[in-house]
Amino acid sequence: MTTPKLSLTDSAVTKLAVDALIVGTAQGTDGLQLAPGSEQVASAFDGDLRQVLTSLGATGKADEVVKLPAGGKLRAKVLVATGLGKAAAGGLTGEQVRRASGAAARALTGVERAATTLSEVDLSAAVQGTVLGAYAFTGYKSNSGDDPVSEVEFVVADAKADGNAHALKGATAIGEAVNTARDLINTPPNDLFPASFAERATELGRAVGLEVEVLDDNALRKQGFGGILGVGSGSSRPPRLVRLRHKGPKAAKKVALVGKGITFDTGGISIKPAAGMDEMTSDMSGAAAVVATMVLAARLNYPLDITATVPMAENMPSGTAYRPGDVLTMYGGKTVEVLNTDAEGRLILVDAITRACEDEPDYLIETSTLTGAQVVALGKRTPGVMGSEQFRDRVARLSQAAGEGGWPMPLPEELRGDLDSKLADLANITGHRWGGMLAAGIFIEEFVADGVEWAHIDIAGPAYNTSGPWGYTPKGGTGVPVRTLAAVLADIADQG
Structure with missing residues (x-):
């Protein structure tokens, strides 16, 4: 079992120099929707991120992962859009965030450093999903292929808040268990x-x-x-x-x-x-x-x-x-x-x-x-x-x-x-x-x-x-x- 290095950041997502930046997408009544936390990312695409993702076939369904070059005003190399599925009447659930985070983590083999905005929806669920999705059992393979993602930063409003630090610790411990x-x-x-x-x-x-x-x-x-x-x-x-x-x-x-x-x-x-x-x-x-x-x-x-x-x-x-x-x-x-x-x-x-x-x-x-x-x-x-x-x-x-x-x-x-x-x-x-x-x-x-x-x-x-x-x-x-x-x-x- 190898857990990625996990940390909190309140830096602007446009300034994160990472290999991959993760955003959430969802299935809306009028097509693909961007999940909360992706506003700054959308602005870097001049408000056309939904249209760009839709043109690539993204729908926002659960387990869907779409990658595209970040470019523009982002310092990230690749943008990763991970599907959350349809939001319930009460909004997106922790399980949807957990599952989407896991799907994204599985898709990031060989990546050194990533950041995710799903933590702005549900930090604990995003951490758990990442730890669980990055899991690989390779002890019996002579050549295990690409390694799991090495480091993940979770974007939050206040990286120094005790509540956020507690959530990171607890969710990591549960995922590792x-x-x-x-x-x-x-x-x-x-x-x-x-x-x-x-x-x-x-x-x-x-x-x-x-x-x-x-x-x-x-x-x-x-x-x-x-x-x-x-x-x-x-x-x-x-x-x-x-x-x-x-x-x-x-x-x-x-x-x-x-x-x-x-x-x-x-x-x-x-x-x-x-x-x-x-x-x-x-x-x-x-x-x-x-x-x-x-x-x-x-x-x-x-x-x-x-x-x-x-x-x-x-x-x-x-x-x-x-x-x-x-x-x-x-x-x-x-x-x-x-x-x-x-x-x-x-x-x-x-x-x-x-x-x-x-x-x-x-x-x-x-x-x-x-x-x-x-x-x-x-x-x-x-x-x-x-x-x-x-x-x-x-x-x-x-x-x-x-x-x-x-x-x-x-x-x-x-x-x-x-x-x-x-x-x-x-x-x-x-x-x-x-x-x-x-x-x-x-x-x-x-x-x-x-x-x-x-x-x-x-x-x-x-x-x-x-x-x-x-x-x-x-x-x-x-x-x-x-x-x-x-x-x-x-x-x-x-x-x-």
Whole structure:
């Protein structure tokens, strides 16, 4: 992960000697419109900038990037017009700015120095979009091609204002946290397995002052983490459980974070089809998001007591693998009949959730690439949010405001009976395909302690982009839902 050098400037845009100057465009009722902040740029084109861009085919639609020689009264070499799409009734949104900034940053590979006027619309969103859009994962390429943009200046009215400096710091930290999660997700599974993942989480945590505890397979066995051990039993690389803690100043609330860390998922004995199995390197995206969020919490020093419990295992078929028909005794004593070894994520999660609830948190947030049913229900870009109703809706609302689009989903009572087992306290799947995401949420609910406000964020689709890049989203790991988690923690710190 390499972040461009970011700074604020209140210099006139006509005086900025940069390689590229970014302006925003939007789709208006009568054609292309210039976004706020571009007035001085337009004056340098004698008021004809709209006409010039239109003649080049620009429409202002989202993800559109048009470049042209700056010339005239500008000191910039190239003008970059990035599309924001149609403005809503209330004006341009932060997500539109974030996405347009990301698209512009992706288009500036090989550029040394750039400046952007999108910061005059929404500084935080422009910074986040730039950091996210400039991301590239090149560690395994012998020749990575053009480097991301090296330096970006954000045009604001007052570069020395405390509010602007705070916005720059906070937005940069959040963007870097997302990129940390992306790095972990994109690391191939031969290099990121339970032990090495635990080591990386430890290094990241200790570097920012987090308390760190790691349980190896012997400690897991001694303490009775039957779900984690069962799922990891087929791999030659034993499982781990990582605990990270941030104790902020005057912490009034306790928050538990849990993230699924299946470093590779073959499906186990219930093996997956070969097509697309390589994407299962992303099955630890929930754990990556939680680890990155804990680093962010320490960097921004949230006034909260936050503990992350992160189970890590590799789900492989072998002579020692757990089988359909096995009964596992979970941490805390409940028993689960395994009907499908490819429904493994919930088995390691509920061990972690039970342990997390022993800390008596006020809130518990768990995130995971839990079910393919999430993609069927909501598509590849919309996380499903389940949990206790009031907190579920709060998390979904904050996720939407952060640009990650979480959507509240129910936990229908009638599905609970479908998880009954003839042998154990419950089965890990139902006997049908209906409401698979909801059934997984109901399974998890069985292990959440009474009185704990909780939410599960299913990111099976949104965590990994298998298509081409768009906006600030690269191909591969996306880092969803780090921004949602950051927004929820900030809201709890502010509102309780």
